[in-house]
Amino acid sequence: MAGAKVAIIGGSGVYQLPGLSGLVGRTVETPYGEVELWEGEGPDGVPLVFLNRHGRAHRIPPHRVNYRANLWAVKALGCHRVVATGAVGSLHRALVPGWLVLVDQFLDFTKARPATFFEGGEGGVIHTDVTDPYCATLRRHLAEAAQALGFPYWERGTYVATEGPRFESRAEIEAFRRLGGDVVGMTGVPEVVLARELGLCYATVALVTNLAAGLSANPLTHEEVLQVMAEHAERVNRLFWQALPALAGAWECPSCPPPPAGG
Numbered sequence: 001m002a003g004a005k006v007a008i009i010g011g012s013g014v015y016q017l018p019g020l021s022g023l024v025g026r027t028v029e030t031p032y033g034e035v036e037l038w039e040g041e042g043p044d045g046v047p048l049v050f051l052n053r054h055g056r057a058h059r060i061p062p063h064r065v066n067y068r069a070n071l072w073a074v075k076a077l078g079c080h081r082v083v084a085t086g087a088v089g090s091l092h093r094a095l096v097p098g099w100l101v102l103v104d105q106f107l108d109f110t111k112a113r114p115a116t117f118f119e120g121g122e123g124g125v126i127h128t129d130v131t132d133p134y135c136a137t138l139r140r141h142l143a144e145a146a147q148a149l150g151f152p153y154w155e156r157g158t159y160v161a162t163e164g165p166r167f168e169s170r171a172e173i174e175a176f177r178r179l180g181g182d183v184v185g186m187t188g189v190p191e192v193v194l195a196r197e198l199g200l201c202y203a204t205v206a207l208v209t210n211l212a213a214g215l216s217a218n219p220l221t222h223e224e225v226l227q228v229m230a231e232h233a234e235r236v237n238r239l240f241w242q243a244l245p246a247l248a249g250a251w252e253c254p255s256c257p258p259p260p261a262g263g
């Protein structure tokens with residue numbers, strides 16, 4: 001089968017997709033800068049675009065990722081369905097490293113990133129609805145794949161986005177937990193918001209790499225995050241391949257609103 005073209009945005013530890021064939025590296029020009037990505041085919045000939053938001057050699061920290069260019073590029077290549085991965089810390093002792101969370105809400109604590117395509121001027125002032133920011137259809141297909149593979153997962157969760165690149169303080173994590181957060185990461189916002197602004201279906205597979213600050217006895221390190229991610233990157237990859245025929249299937253999304261007028 002072929003099907004709709006799907007974009008996969010890899011996070012920490014997901015720098016390539018084993019199994020992707022006919023891989024062609026490309027540089028895509030956007031109004032926001034260049035994006036390096038790969039085009040290829042997944043199993044069953046599904047057309048795919050893959051990029052890592054941190055760049056090929058993980059040189060771009062979360063607060064400097066060019067989120068606008070990345071989303072613009074995948075849409076320019078014809079992808080209207082985007083699934084992303086991200087390493088996260090868990091705000092619950094029971095949600096341990098290796099678990100997947102198909103997040104359905106976010107709390108945004110980022111501070112200093114370009115977070116919109118809509119900067120006023122001739123385009124006017126545009127406010128985007130993000131009541132339900134993540135695509136329910138993509139999430140359902142990912143949940144079915146996780147279930148079929150027997151992977152441990154939560155089918156919803158609230159993603160707390162922090163500015164980074166530092167980890168959080170104990171008090172911040174306690175506050176986030178009281179606010180209803182489930183996992184914490186540094187890259188989920190504004191990516192999801194920009195996808196909504198472009199009218200794309202977008203979902204994130206958050207992979208728990210650690211208990212958040214103050215929930216475990218040890219201080220957090222980036223090495224720990226990368227090591228756990230490396231141990232479980234295969235799981236994320238298998239989830240994508242299992243879900244891919246459904247992700248690329250013939251459906252009109254009933255849940256994602258069209259892009260805002262003027263967008």
Ligand code: HPA
Binds near residue numbers: 088
């Ligand atoms: N905090 C923020 N970002 C993260 C974490 C964390 O604990 N783990 C992986 N990414």
